[in-house]
Amino acid sequence: MESRTGEPRHAAAPPTRRRGRELQQAIYQATFEQLREVGYAGLTMDGVAAAARTGKAPLYRRWPDKDALLVDALRDRLPSADDIPLAGDLRSDLIAILRFLRGACAITADTALQTVKQQSEGVHAMMRERISEPTRRLILETLRAAEERGDTRPGSATPLTARVGPAMIAYQNLSAPTELTDEFVVSVVDEVLLPMLRGPA
Amino acid sequence: MESRTGEPRHAAAPPTRRRGRELQQAIYQATFEQLREVGYAGLTMDGVAAAARTGKAPLYRRWPDKDALLVDALRDRLPSADDIPLAGDLRSDLIAILRFLRGACAITADTALQTVKQQSEGVHAMMRERISEPTRRLILETLRAAEERGDTRPGSATPLTARVGPAMIAYQNLSAPTELTDEFVVSVVDEVLLPMLRGPA
DNA sequence: AATTTAAGAGACCCACTGGTCTCCTAAATT
DNA sequence: AATTTAGGAGACCAGTGGGTCTCTTAAATT
Numbered sequence: 001m002e003s004r005t006g007e008p009r010h011a012a013a014p015p016t017r018r019r020g021r022e023l024q025q026a027i028y029q030a031t032f033e034q035l036r037e038v039g040y041a042g043l044t045m046d047g048v049a050a051a052a053r054t055g056k057a058p059l060y061r062r063w064p065d066k067d068a069l070l071v072d073a074l075r076d077r078l079p080s081a082d083d084i085p086l087a088g089d090l091r092s093d094l095i096a097i098l099r100f101l102r103g104a105c106a107i108t109a110d111t112a113l114q115t116v117k118q119q120s121e122g123v124h125a126m127m128r129e130r131i132s133e134p135t136r137r138l139i140l141e142t143l144r145a146a147e148e149r150g151d152t153r154p155g156s157a158t159p160l161t162a163r164v165g166p167a168m169i170a171y172q173n174l175s176a177p178t179e180l181t182d183e184f185v186v187s188v189v190d191e192v193l194l195p196m197l198r199g200p201a
Numbered sequence: 202m203e204s205r206t207g208e209p210r211h212a213a214a215p216p217t218r219r220r221g222r223e224l225q226q227a228i229y230q231a232t233f234e235q236l237r238e239v240g241y242a243g244l245t246m247d248g249v250a251a252a253a254r255t256g257k258a259p260l261y262r263r264w265p266d267k268d269a270l271l272v273d274a275l276r277d278r279l280p281s282a283d284d285i286p287l288a289g290d291l292r293s294d295l296i297a298i299l300r301f302l303r304g305a306c307a308i309t310a311d312t313a314l315q316t317v318k319q320q321s322e323g324v325h326a327m328m329r330e331r332i333s334e335p336t337r338r339l340i341l342e343t344l345r346a347a348e349e350r351g352d353t354r355p356g357s358a359t360p361l362t363a364r365v366g367p368a369m370i371a372y373q374n375l376s377a378p379t380e381l382t383d384e385f386v387v388s389v390v391d392e393v394l395l396p397m398l399r400g401p402a
Numbered sequence: 403a404a405t406t407t408a409a410g411a412g413a414c415c416c417a418c419t420g421g422t423c424t425c426c427t428a429a430a431t432t
Numbered sequence: 433a434a435t436t437t438a439g440g441a442g443a444c445c446a447g448t449g450g451g452t453c454t455c456t457t458a459a460a461t462t
Contacts, residue, residue: 017428017439041320044419055440060421115319118375119242132376153396160392164365167372171364174319174371175333191361195354196393199400218409218458245449256410261451 018054027052027059028073035112040119045069071122074113078127079103081134090146094193097139098165098185104131105173105180114174136162143197152197165193219255228253228260229274236309241316246270272323275314279328280304282335291347295394298340299366299386305332306374306381315375337363344398353398366394 018026030052034043045066049056063069084100086093105113117124136159143157168188172180219227231253235244246267250257264270285301287294306314318325337360344358369389373381 019429019437019439023439045421046419049440053440055442056421057423057441058439061438066420115316118316118319156396158392160388163372164369164393167368168365170375171368171371187361191359192365192397195357195400196397197400199396199398220407220409220459224409246451247449250410254410256412257451258411258453259409262408267450 023052023054023058024062027054027062027069028076031069031073032077032108035108035116039112040115067120067122070116070120071126074107074116074123075126075130077107078130081131081138084138086138086142088145090142090151090197091189091194093142094139094165094189095186097135097142098169098188099182101131101135101166101169102180102182102185105169105177114170132166135166139165146197153199156197161196164196165189168192224253224255224259225263228255228263228270229277232270232274233278233309236314236317241320268321268323271317271321272327275308275317275324276327276331278308279331282332282339285339287339287343289346291343291352291398292390292395294343295340295366295390296387298336298343299370299389300383302332302336302367302370303381303383303386306370306378315371333367336367340366347398354400357398362397365397366390369393 027048030048031043033051034047038047043066045056045059048069049059059069063072079100081100084096086096107113108116117127140157140159140162143152143162146152147154147157165188169180169185172184228249231249232244234252235248239248244267246257246260249270250260260270264273280301282301285297287297308314309317318328341358341360341363344353344363347353348355348358366389370381370386373385
């Protein structure tokens with residue numbers, strides 16, 4: 001409005017202009033901010049652009065549509081199941097795996113993530129591939145190894161029992177995200193999983 | 202288009218015109234049809250009206266907005282926790298309660314219900330009050346009674362263990378709704394809950 | 403039979419949002 | 433320093449959907 005020619009802007013916003021990876025990260029961060037503030041339903045490209053203090057053009061230059069942005073933003077921030085530190089001990093491994101899930105849930109700090117997962121087929125597929133599937137596989141392996149060692153009752157390692165941990169995390173995240181604490185994770189292992197695995201058939 | 206005056210419509214749609222409760226039920230049914238076909242995201246008032254073969258006016262004459270319609274439609278169709286037949290036997294009571302939950306999930310036959318629950322605060326509140334809360338209370342009572350009788354290990358009846366059943370149902374409904382069968386319910390009780398409740402502390 | 407109520411159909415308005423495009427210029431590159 | 437690349441800001445367009453309103457007429461009521 002006031003200064004349209006090259007005359008130096010006195011003290012307004014520092015005329016910095018981010019590029020490439022730096023801008024990309026700012027956009028990802030803005031996406032999560034928006035997700036947290038207005039939820040998936042209220043998420044708009046304009047909103048993300050504004051939150052990232054950029055325009056829509058740079059968004060559409062990078063991603064073909066909103067869905068693709070979501071998928072990339074989430075993928076960038078989700079932890080990898082490969083990083084789960086496994087020691088070969090039933091209890092500590094179960095705790096480690098569920099902690100990983102808890103971390104995955106925590107990236108949006110509220111239910112938004114679950115909602116997004118259901119609304120966007122792309123996000124759903126990515127999360128299944130990156131989180132759900134490897135986690136369940138890992139748990140089942142852990143359970144089988146424990147059963148083999150005789151640490152748990154015979155027949156305790158099944159696809160069904162392997163789902164209990166993830167189910168508890170997801171349910172808690174859905175119904176009371178703030179209570180999805182590390183103590184909760186430990187409680188699930190000690191009060192639910194271990195009794196179930198060692199209890200009588 | 203063709204016959205605008207009073208001349209009798211030859212063989213077109215039977216000129217029936219529903220009213221009151223009959224129409225209301227037709228609207229509820231149309232709502233679920235739409236939910237099933239296009240999901241929550243695609244649910245529109247026009248769509249519901251069309252599916253119910255009526256106009257938008259009757260919709261807005263009954264409900265102030267989409268949310269209110271959803272809440273009423275769901276409330277009308279959800280089973281009541283009061284109808285759960287309890288016998289006083291741990292296993293059969295657990296099965297009965299989880300069957301009830303399964304039935305509640307089944308009313309839209311896919312993930313739509315979970316999605317709606319998260320998108321609409323009104324629906325969420327209603328379901329918490331009508332389904333989640335009474336169910337958890339019921340389960341905890343059942344667990345406490347069993348523990349008191351000595352059917353389960355001491356300390357097995359806790360808010361946490363009471364959540365396991367609902368968590369498994371919800372998780373399955375989310376990840377593989379078609380496999381949320383009655384056998385699944387029974388398996389959860391026999392392979393997860395009972396071992397957990399009877400296993401060693 | 404006359405009257406009242408509300409259903410069915412759809413026009414209409416408006417806000418919003420996804421997506422495109424343009425213009426100017428800061429930053430990177432040569 | 434000159435040139436190229438792409439960021440920031442926002443105008444613009446088109447489609448959509450929520451919500452209101454109107455008009456005709458079927459059904460219920462008196």
